[in-house]
Amino acid sequence: MAGVARTLAGVLALASAAIPLAGCGAARRQPAAPALRRVAWPVPIPAGRGPAFRLPPRGAAVAHARTVGRLRCAAVGTRTLAHVELFAAGKVVPVPPGIGIAPPLVRRGAYVRGGRCSYPLRTTEPTGLLELRTGARLTLGDLFAIWGQALARERLATFRGRVRAYLGGRPWARDPRALPLSAGAVIVLEVGPFVPPHVSYRYPPHR
């Protein structure tokens, strides 16, 4: 019984330590921060470095503004937003700007401001924000086809292994290529170590 009591005491000690430890390394500096509340602090996940993570924004078809499947390069049109985040080997796989935009690209720093023409799905910034042409019926398979990268149950771009897909934080059990891209969709794809997927994304104001 004494052992049980010791274990319980340990449990309580750990539990009482859990709250301050949750913001570990954070409350040591500037006074400008408001009082610490119960906030779900995210875990920092660094971006992957090296060629496997540095993916070009387009394949040969988009480079020449050719039709990709049923997707044609045309004027921009009105767009809605979705978000995709990729993880592999426990690191972020950056989604480059300029996916779905045929060159020559108009660049400004990390952003792409335009190009020869745009596909119904494109990225203009490196944040995973997807611009979807209003009314187009698109899937995650379309994104990877335009991007020129592989996507299958066992393949995510340059990474091999079982691909886990999440839509709004919920597991997507079917082929990841079939996952629908709709306005406000929040998608996470992972290969390798599990990263708790986020369920929502605060989109920027209408642009």
Place this chain on the structure above:
Amino acid sequence: MSPRILCLLLAAALLASIAPRARADADPPSDVLLLQDVYYPYAPKVSPDLQAQLDDVVARARRAGFHIKVALVASRSDLGAIPQMMGHVVQYADLLQREIAYLRPQPTLAAMPTGFATSATGPQGPAIVAKLGTPKTADGMARGAIAAVEQLAAANGHPLDTSNLGGRRVHHHQGTPAVLLFAPFLLLALAVAALSRMRRRGAYETPSSGAES
């Protein structure tokens, strides 16, 4: 099941319910700062002049050997999947630094309407940004960041020449010195005066010179 195991299971369940759920980050600054040195907010926008000045001071710091990354976060939209970090600039600076660091700590400055914070900027970093107060506006964040980068660079042994930042002299808001502002007019007036004097002198001298010849 032994009581000890039962207690351990209970402990795990209790901890899981008490500890905040840690999810992956998906904040725009951590992505953008991999490709450039300053993240500007979606809205409200920072004025182009201040953007040029901030880009310039960060570039000068980099050339001087102090490579700092700056994130101006004006609203929850700038935090993407982690809007709960809004208002927690100290924690965010630390998180961002760990997201973008590669091989060694990455000096980072974060700004929110509630204030400024630094990470990996040396022992004087917190004291420097504490003096900047609360910027309130996006332009205020940019102005504060310009001052902070200059001071942080100096504190880390890399003093910067901040004259003519972004192609203009700004950051003390003293404007252009009057002598420089009026210099063209002054020169023009002097030239006109000299010309008219020469003409007058010519008008008087020509007959006499003719008479001499």
